[in-house]
Amino acid sequence: MKFKVLVEVDLKAAIADPAGATIERALPALGFENISQVRVGKAIRFSLDAANSEEARQIVQLVCDRLLANPVIEDTSIVVEPVQASD
Amino acid sequence: MKFKVLVEVDLKAAIADPAGATIERALPALGFENISQVRVGKAIRFSLDAANSEEARQIVQLVCDRLLANPVIEDTSIVVEPVQASD
Numbered sequence: 001m002k003f004k005v006l007v008e009v010d011l012k013a014a015i016a017d018p019a020g021a022t023i024e025r026a027l028p029a030l031g032f033e034n035i036s037q038v039r040v041g042k043a044i045r046f047s048l049d050a051a052n053s054e055e056a057r058q059i060v061q062l063v064c065d066r067l068l069a070n071p072v073i074e075d076t077s078i079v080v081e082p083v084q085a086s087d
Numbered sequence: 088m089k090f091k092v093l094v095e096v097d098l099k100a101a102i103a104d105p106a107g108a109t110i111e112r113a114l115p116a117l118g119f120e121n122i123s124q125v126r127v128g129k130a131i132r133f134s135l136d137a138a139n140s141e142e143a144r145q146i147v148q149l150v151c152d153r154l155l156a157n158p159v160i161e162d163t164s165i166v167v168e169p170v171q172a173s174d
Binding site (some may be wrong): 008009010017020023024026027030032034035036037038039040041042043044045046047048049057062063066067068 | 095096097105107110111113114119121122123124125126127128129130131132133134135137138146149150153154155
């Protein structure tokens with residue numbers, strides 16, 4: 001069974017985010033005054049073959065732990081969706 | 088009114104994604120054989136003050152066009168959610 005996966009990897013709230021801070025500093029010069037708390041993370045998408053969505057989620061969690069994220073400084077959120085048969 | 092915004096910026100499908108390709112090449116060595124089509128994008132989160140969700144969405148679209156994304160090579164998707172009064 002095929003699944004579409006989205007893993008969002010964000011720096012933990014306590015960790016400085018220079019990319020987000022740079023965007024936030026640039027916004028007022030462009031006329032955007034009402035934006036705050038900018039944080040930049042990664043959105044990693046892929047396709048996965050697994051027996052069912054439970055197994056798919058376990059595999060994705062392992063991939064996050066072993067390759068995609070650094071649990072010391074990053075949080076991950078996982079979305080797993082089955083692909084329709086017509087795809 | 089306060090809104091939480093998520094902007095996902097992904098390379099268009101036709102554009103090469105070296106980060107995604109590197110992850111995809113690394114996975115079999117870690118024992119993950121069933122993963123394909125890895126793409127790495129950005130997940131940008133921020134808070135926004137706006138009169139209503141229609142205006143919030145328009146502001147976010149402008150921010151994407153002027154700063155966050157390069158429309159020649161990137162696609163954006165926008166999620167705008169009102170923050171509950173208790174926050």
